[in-house]
Amino acid sequence: MKGSEEHGWASKGSGREIAEEEEEEEEVYVAVVKDVKEGKANLLWLLHNTPEDKKVVVVHVHRPAQRIPTALGWISASHLQEEEVAAYRSIERANMHRCLEEYTSMCSRVKVKTAGKLVIERDDVRKGLVELVAQHGITQLVMGAAADKYYSRRMKGPRSKTALALQQQADPSCKIWFVCKGNLICTRDACCVDEAVAAHKPTSTSADRSPHTELAMAAWSDEGPAGSSTSGSGESSVNDTWDAASRASDHSLHVNMASSPTVPPEADTDDDGSLVLRTLTAPGDVPHFHSPQRRSMEDLGAMYQRLQSKLNEADNTKREAYEELHKRQIAEKDLSEASRKVDVAETAYNKEVRRRKEIEEAVAKDKMQLSALRKERDEVHEELQQARQKMAALKLQASDSTQILKDIKANLSEAYSHLDSIRVDHELPQQERLHQKKEAATTSARGAAQHLSEFSLSELEQATENFHEASKIGEGGYGCVYRGSLRHTTVAIKRLNPQGLQGTAEFQREMDVLSRVRHPNLVSLIGACPEARALVYEYLPNGSLEEHLTRELTWQVRIRIAAEICSALVFLHSCKPLSLVHGDLKPVNILLGSNFVSKISDLGMYRLLVRSSTLYHGTHLRKGTFAYTDPELLSSGEITAKSDVYSFGVILLRLLTGRPAFGVSKVVKEALDMKCLERVLDASAGDWPYVQAEKLAKLGLKCCDMNRRNRPDAKEAWKMLQPLMKSISFARLSPPSSIMLAPESSSCIPSYFICPIFKELMRDPQIAADGFTYEGEAIKGWLSSGKETSPMTNLRLSDCELVPNHALRSAIQGWVQHQN
Template identity: 40%
Template sequence: MDTAGEIEEGSPRVEEDKIFVAVGKEVKESKSTLSWALKNSGGRKICIFHVHVPAQMIPMLGGKFPANQVNKQEVMAYRELERKKMHDALNEYRNICLRAGVRAETIDIEMDNIEEGIVELITQRRIKKLVMGAAADKYSKKLTDLKSKKAIFVREKAHVSCHIWFVCKELLIYTRQGNLEGSEPASPIRVTGQAEILRSSCPPSPRGQKNYVKLSNPVQDLIRRVSSGSSRRRITSVFSPEATAVIGTAPPIQLAGEEISSGCEESRISRRSTSRLSEASTWSASDVHGTLESISTVKDEGSEEGTALYSVYGSIENLHFSSPPNELFLEELPKDDIYYQLEQAMVEAESSRREAYEESLRRRKAEKHALEAIRKAKASQSLYEEEKKQREELEVFLWKEKQELEMLKIQRDQVMEELRVTLDHRSKLESQIADSDQMVSELEDKFRSAMQLLVEIKKERDELMTERDNVVREAEELRKTREEVATSSHRPQFFSQFSFLEIDRATGSFDPSMKIGDGGYGIVYRGTLRQTPVAIKMLHADNLEGRVEFQQEVDVLSRVRHPNLVTLIGACPEAWALIYEYLPNGSLEDRLACKDGTPPLSWQTRIRIAVEVCSALIFLYSNKPHSIIHGDLKPANILLDANFVTKLGDFGISRLIHSTESSNPSMFCYKTSPKGTFAYMDPEFRATRELTSKSDVYSFGIIVLRLLTGRPAMGIVNEVQYALEKGNLNAVLDASAGNWPYLQAEQLAHLALSCSEMSRKNRPNLEAEVWRVLEPMGACWGALSFSRLASGEHCRVPSYFICPILQEIMRDPHVAADGFTYEAEGLRAWLDSGHDTSPMTNLKLDHLSLIPNHALRSAIQEWLEQP
């Protein structure tokens, strides 16, 4: 019976002992995944792999462009930079493993899609264990399923044999179990021999049933045992312990884990002989030789058990068999010889088993070396392909460089031709220049002569200009002197000089009880000079600014007169003293604060004060030939006489600006250091150091707000503005002033807020805008103010009963074109003296007609008739 055996090698070994970890290009995002794999690797090898997706958008010139629209060299350079960054990231991952005491491998591939690259790598490498990210940064404690599209794709598309752990932030989120049945196993070594023929020819015995069979040929039994052991890559005992006891009884036999049924064995043995004795104890030489042929066949196929089977073959060949058929083998050979031969076979089989085991170890080592060689060959092939690709790219680059070089050569030839033409042209120009040099020398001689003449003419012109400037300066000084003389001749001077002795007597040797004020530049005393009550302001002699203030007030108040300006009676230069008219009601600041228990001002009086302050400011701005900016307007510098008539004072830091400097009073500007009270000071004046008439407008707005509310100046603008926005102006009006008329109060509030704008250009003009609002109020509420003054405010003469010119109670009041009321006799004398301007505002009158004020005349008569 022919028993040929064959051995087939399987496919390459699957990556079962390694754990593959999929990582991204950002180390900080995939570090947690790698850390989890290191903690749970159980000592297995770690292989880090990354799917690199080449960039399709190339950054250039501040933007990004598709790769097919960009120069190939630039695309290659950018992608090479990307690969360098990728390798740096893989090195960093490898360093993390080294710090954890694990040596890791790295694999990277390039594909257009990350998840498809992972699936492709699983299939190529036959990966059995994989760790990858699950949900990126969307992890939460309630997360129980995959959220990442890449993870879902890999879970569904990866080969079923791969066991995948999905991790997020070092926590296991999901596990996909690997299905070994669905995997593609490596092809096992198949041995086809007599044992497999037996299994195929006999029906399988029922599970759990043990049937034993006696073999007629012990040598064939030995061969079956060796062949069966080799098919499972292991060597089993050739004979059981009972084999040496009874030669006629064979032990139970198993082939590849299956027991051979006795019926099958008996049917096979019966075909050899009709005698039961021969079935149990005889075996012919042909059977032995057939068995030996099968052994030699297995050895020739190059299986790892060939050496063992060859030993068995050599042992059995030493046996001698009788060939006559139908004779008992046991009768021809002595039993001792049989036992001896069997023992020899057992020893040789054991030796063969050891040799087969050693051979299997060598074979496995050879297989390992072969796989390593294959891997290195593949790596070398990959490097070769990469080198080939780079070489092709370099050839393309060199070809382009050659093209550019050819273009440069062509351009060089063109430039050389242009240079030749230029040189020819240059030679012609040089000849022309040589001709021109002589002409230039002649022209230079003429030019020098002309320059000498020009210098002489310029010198003569400068002398004439100097003479002209001197004449103009003298003419200007004469004109100013003439104007000042003319102005002084039309304005009476009430300025007198007093001696220090008179000042000392008037103040009782500067008795402290006579002190009525103490300012930053001096002390104010009350006294009597030449039978007239006066206020004496003593400036600090050691203060330079006090001296400047002294001269400034003398210059201003000696030039102007107005009913609402404090009257300067005289001065004492010896003591640096200024003598003013005495105003018994003090300052507006004192009256708003109800100092010394004085009653609060009525709302009519407050409106009149605002009108009079505005009138005084307009007069100062329109003064000729010098306009005046007060610069320190505040309630403390607004004084009230016995009839509560406003008197604007303290011109120590005021400035005189010649009218020729600007035709518009609102454009007057003077550079100086900021002085005055912070709450009333123009914000732009503090920032730019430019004092203008709009600076006084800002201060006037704050004063009007104080007249309305009676509150402190700091923050008053925001309070009134908030009340107007909420429609609750009554909440901020000073209730002690009486029942304010709401419409007039609201109109005054809006006017004051516009004057208090932070920007100068947003503030109104006093004459053109503010006076148009205040003038009707003064005319409307004037009579009421007079009656209230007569009844409730010390019964003094109302100021509107007094003529601004004569300073007496009017008997025949008339209204002029400026809107003010004057005594008819005094106003006609003013007009007859050649004036065509208002005595109050110093502005030109529209007409010289006078209108009788019968209402005011009746009010004066009623007041005079009161007991």
């Protein structure tokens, strides 16, 4: 209870002291922390002990964080970019100003007239507060003595390092109140002359007191409480009463002039720099009381002059002490700057050492590379010498080869002359046969197919073992396909469904049209059996393209298959006077022969088209697999040549990716947009060249456009495929070593060295009855499939005999050797 009373008295006394001080000073400063809860009690203490018309200034030292939170954790600010540090600093300052706004709003609620803010940014809070006191001439400051959690009634002085530093280092002219948890702990008075005089209390006894001392004690009794406390909470009130006593003593100096001591007072400074007036009596002397009439005016003037002199000396000492403190601060700042420069120099030195080490390592590495390059240069020089020797030998061989080439050219010229004579010998009979065919076509539709072989039902039953299930190789909506052997030739027999929609007249017309259609990439019709409503086609041993899409087909073979399909479509769509549209183009209807030569089959679904304005109108209802069918054909029922182009586009994308037909265009389009086409390419095809694969994908997407007007026709697609075909048309699946060419030589092969069927460099050139030279394997396969017409002129061959073209073979071999 006693402690509470003392505490309450101290608060009242300290408030009266602030009020008295504020009569002279305009502003009272209070140091606050960032946490409003922690600094709220100290601010409220000041507000409750300060008149409402006085200005309160909130002082805060902002300490920037040295470590900044990031996604990787707390990282030192020196390791981050300047932009990141600046952004975090701005957030810190915003939070700091928001806290200060809470302090100022608290001042407004307590009806303080004005409230200001004073902020400085320093890494050291103690130095920041000392600097603020010095820069702004702060004379009254309230700050925390310690954290609120350390408060106790036994506290006599500040405990925190910041408070202790301010108590020792702050400008002597600044008076500081140290408060903890809303309670005044102690006060550091300002070191001015009047306070220095009041700092030392008189200690004389009642027996030897002078009149001045008695008057001071009377003032003490009147102003102060009956009993004084030595605790920190009562120190403020003691100072107030002692100031009153000092003023009373000064008054007695003028009233009781005769009662002054015989020894004049002397001014001196204490150890802590405070000004102290020595006692007016000498030690051991008993003061003598004289009346004012016996005191001379001269002694009083001398005493006053000496007192004034001591006060001036005290002011000078205080000024010198402040200047010395300022010099010390400047010296500390210079020392800090010098230390920083030393750190920068050490950092630069370490960086230079590392850079020099890196340069030395780089120089050593360059020396090793230079040594390796010198060794490589010597090896290249040696190889160059050997190459020059070989070149000299080759020049000698070239001179010999020139003569050989001349002989070959002579033989070639003789061969061409022989070919011309053969053509002349066969020209007239061929024209006669062509005239006979035209006459037969005009007489009857059946006569148009007279060059086809006609088979009986018994022959077909014998060839297929009475159409046994074991001989069946395929089945579709129009019938079944069987494998059989007719007249020592393996054939494919397509027997139409007896319950089908196709009548006898339509069957006869189909035979007529198919007998006229001849192309290297269309399955050839060998014959027919009207009795069994069956068609006999050439047999292709490698099955359909659908079966091989799930197996390993190299990317070269896939591009060649695409080009062959496109070539056949160009041929069908260009037929005169009626264009042909397949209408059911899909991988199942694309058969593969030897060397994977592709041929389109199932022309039973062909459409005869006539031009009507901008559309082609089919003579039959549409039919086909949904995924390969033109969307506009499904909606409008109108079939055009671009319906085949749509199906061809889907096949292109399947060749490229190996994926199912449904949704393949969407997958490829997304891959192209995201520039990751290689992810959807069929890996079983090998390493696709990205340029060729991208061109093929773009062509497939154009052909698959939902709007048929945006699709290219077959001729335009062929123009896009030609460059791709040229890049791989000269490479065989297993070419002999004698025909292997350098890549740069494949683009300049003479056209007469290329087989018209395989579109490749010939190894075994053979002259057929039509006068053209073909690859032996190609023309033999053509004839063995039952075809009797020329692949070039589509006219019937007079015979199936082949003549080796030795002159052309020698020319090809010589050209290959020269290219290699």
